[in-house]
Amino acid sequence: MSPVFSHGDLRLYILSLLDEAPRHGYDLMQALTDRTGGTYSPSAGTIYPRLAKLEEEGLVTKTVDGRKTVYEITDAGRTEVADRSGDLEGIRAGLADSVRLIADEVRGSVRDAMRSLRADLAAAARDERDHSPSVPADDTRARSREQLSRADAAINEFRGRVRSELRAHVARGGELVASGVDEIEAALRQASEAASRAMRG
Template structure:
């Protein structure tokens, strides 16, 4: 959407002032308006040429065709109108400056708001990514813990089975060789196994580091 840089009728007088500086073709006038307004206003050909035609009808400008280019120049009558409306032109220039500053301010504000919104979106995305990363880490950690627990369970089974086999073999060999198996030895064995079982229960109940 083209910003309302010129009030009604002001563009006509401003075009006349541009031609008062030097003859110009239509595209050059459009480019001059773009430059004078800092790029905030670029009129279409459909805006400029009808006004130039109107100025020509009023005898304020003339046009000369040079090949494919039409050059417009101000007439004496056009210069006389510029002189008569010098104060109006000063007001237009001042209004143009004010409009440009306002538009530039609005553009800066829009950019700043867009940047704030972008930073907020990036911050939100970063937080979401951190939460997702933590969730993935927890999930991976739980998976790793399950795998480790299964491996340790197998190791514990192997240790228990090896202990059982070793003790049974020692006891059987001792008795087979004529040795005496005192009740106190069995009692000590029961007590040791019970202590070991309690130690395992305590270790399982202790909080993870």
């Protein structure tokens, strides 16, 4: 069982996807990848046995369309989805909570990284003011390169910390969906804009 889905959740989630529209196996795998923000990419060995079991239970049917096998939910499958709507809501609520958790963690990491970067930039500006204007250009460039190395180190540390947090969250069974990644990207854009403003002054 995937660490993203608790016991039985993947089976129900596949049924809910088929309740939306008939799908072939690859389409189901892609939908699961998309809805978990790319953190869970099920293999054919995960999906097809579950589809076969659902077919055996009379919850889905399959038809061959050219080289593709298309799976479609049956009335019995729709009844199960309807009867377990509360369970589905729980899965989706857990997913939404995970998105908020990841977004909060990233925002906190971004704030910490920006405080550190602002402090480094302020220290660099003070160092620059303390030096004579007659300092040769080569020395100025050398100091800038030194500060650039510090900034690179801070950024790399931040990147590593966020990646570690994301991977640990998923490994613990948390979910990450496209909307969560959208929030992360927005937070990173804000951090980039803040860094640009800090460098300007």
